[in-house]
Amino acid sequence: MDLxxxxxxxxxxxxxxxxxxQVLQPLELITxxxxxxxxxxYAAVQKQVQEWGFGGINHAKEHGGQGFTFLEQTxxxxxxxxVTNGLWSGVPRPAIVLKHGTQAQIDEFLxxxxxxxxxxxxxxxxxxAGSDAGAIKATARLDGDHWVLSGVKWFVTSFNRSNFILVQANVDGDPAKSSMFLVDNPTEGMTHLRSPKFMHSFCNDHAELEFNDARVxxxxxxxxxxxxFELTKDWFVEARLQIACHTLGAAIRAAEVANDFAAERRQFGTxxxxxxxxxxxLADMAMQIFAAKSMLYRVAWEIDKGADRKQIHARASALKLxxxxxAGRVIDxxxxxxxxxxxxxxxxxxxxxxDIRVDRIWEGTSEIQRVIMAGQIKKRGLGVYTDWG
Ligand SMILES: Cc1cc2nc3c(=O)[nH]c(=O)nc-3n(C[C@H](O)[C@H](O)[C@H](O)COP(=O)(O)OP(=O)(O)OC[C@H]3O[C@@H](n4cnc5c(N)ncnc54)[C@H](O)[C@@H]3O)c2cc1C
Structure with a gap:
């Protein structure tokens, strides 16, 4: 095994x-x-993202991305x-599910x-409908050559930077017909209700939107x-892996700052x-970072080796959790x-x-990750976490 x-x-x-x-850290205090x-x-960062070769790092070259392996992305x-203030979000990562679009959708959106x-x-x-995504009430009905969308959506991250939205809605109000739509921003019939303030001062906003017979x-x-549902699941898995990467980076920076400070700061003459x-x-912080990084790189390596989708789903929950x-413990x-x-x-x-507090909440709370893991253990045995391979 080569590590x-x-x-x-x-x-x-x-x-x-x-x-x-060089590009993001100078913007931390400003943000x-x-x-x-x-x-x-934000506009200046977007130019730099392209110049440094970080546009679409999660997509294939034929889709305009960089064609990186998952370990390279990690x-x-x-x-x-x-970086603080979620400035990583200045490097857009177009939702992975866009690769499932038709050629016309790939050309127009991805x-x-x-x-x-x-x-x-x-x-x-x-x-x-938060943890219980099955409780979604947004609806879509077909009317001639348009879908007509209605409903309210919360916490839509990066709405202020976006010119299209992936909206999940139930066709004819039937949860079995849960579907994903590509909706232009702006669209007639869609209202931006507000973008509330949150604990973090984040790179982008988190909006509340209302769709009132919006025609798509x-x-x-x-x-x-x-x-x-399946598309949403893929989006969650990718976002959970991304959170694992970001929280690891955040913990390492905090540990470095604390380590340097502990060497310089003198009290009681020492x-x-x-x-x-x-x-x-410091020892406990380093130990936990060591464990997290080992888990993360292992899963990235497994993904590149072609691990099956169910296994990745199971492990992404453990990693995110x-x-x-x-990171919460280390930064504290x-x-x-x-x-x-x-x-x-x-x-x-x-x-x-x-910044890091939200990582125990979004893309499935810590409790929901435990629910997923417990379900996997019950269904497929402990080996999904304890075996190697
Ligand atoms: C800053 C921010 C940005 C976000 N960005 C987006 C976005 O871009 N797009 C998007 O669609 N969503 C986004 N979200 C939504 C996010 O994914 C949800 O907040 C999250 O899934 C939790 O849902 P909820 O807030 O409704 O909490 P709830 O589901 O109401 O949960 C409340 C509490 O109950 C617990 N709980 C719920 N069910 C169970 C259970 N079965 N077992 C044990 N405990 C349970 C939860 O763990 C939690 O502690 C964002 C949220 C935030 C805060």
Whole structure:
């Protein structure tokens, strides 16, 4: 078994680290103070994304993407996760499900998204349908050569940067006909209700939208009627793996900041790292990062080897759960090691502390990941997590 990164994977990790340091990090405090990344800065980042070769990192070359392996994507996303204020979202990752579109949809939506000319956002969650995505009430009915969509969607991330939306709705109100639609932004009959403020000051907004008989051309159905749940599942799995990468990167940065601080900061006549309580914190932080990174790279390697979709689904839940909770613990300890300075917004560990909280909530809460894992163990045995391969 070869656990070495290839020269290409190492080069991509260094390039992504440089991109995060040089392009995204200078925007952290601006985003934090402004509550969102200003439009002009966002536009400048988009240009840089293309120039540095990070447009559509999750898509095939024939779809306008970079044709990276999953491990290559992982080493890049881990580095992007180091930045605060969700600035990794300045590097758009067009939803993976777009590859299931017709050739016309790929030409019109996916290729321009990878090339930085378009950007999608995803609208699944509703006021009454969060963890229970089966409770979705949004409807779609066919009227001549248009689908007519109605319903309310919440927490639509990056709506303010998007010019089309992947909307999940039930055809004729039937959950068995859950489907996904490509809806232009703006569209007549769709109203942006508001974009509330959240704990983090994020790169982009999270919008609430209302569809009131919004008319969408008939060729904007992604896949077939009834494919909605499976497409959403694929989107969740990809997003969970991405969260694992970002939370790992965030934990590593926080640990580095805390380690440097512990060496410099002197109290009672000695560096605080000489106090065993601080040293042990650093040891525990390093141990948890070590475990998370080993899990993540293993799963990325399995995906590249062609692991089956069900296995990836099962493992993505464990990864998302472990990495997001690990980052919460590690960053909390980093704040503690920095003392009062760790509580200052100008310090990255304070911003990471706020940023990382949502990773235990979105794309399936920690409780839902445990529900999924428990279901997998019951159905397929513990081996899905305890076996190798
Ligand atoms: C900042 C942000 C951005 C988001 N971006 C998007 C987006 O772009 N697109 C999108 O569609 N959605 C998005 N979401 C929605 C997100 O995926 C949901 O918030 C999440 O799935 C949880 O749903 P909920 O908030 O309705 O919580 P609820 O489902 O109401 O859960 C409340 C609590 O009950 C627990 N719970 C629920 N069911 C169970 C169960 N079976 N067993 C045990 N505990 C349970 C939960 O774990 C949680 O602790 C975003 C959310 C946030 C906060």
């Amino acid at each position: 070495d990164l290839s020269p290409r994977e190492k080069e991509l990790a260094i390039r992504a680290r440089d991109f995060a340091d 934090d103070e402004n509550g969102i990344l200003p439009d002009t800065d 080493v890049i996303e881990e580095q992007l996760g180091r 290729i321009p998204s990878c090339q930085g000319e378009r950007r999608p956002c995803v609208a699944i969650t509703e006021p009454e 051309p008939v060729d904007r159905l992604l896949g077939k009627v009834g494919d909605g 560096a605080i790292r000489d106090f065993q309580s601080i040293e042990f914190k 472990y990495c997001s909770e690990m 300890e980093a704040v503690q090691i920095l003392g009062g300075r760790g509580y200052m917004r100008e310090n990255p560990v304070e911003r990471l502390y706020r």
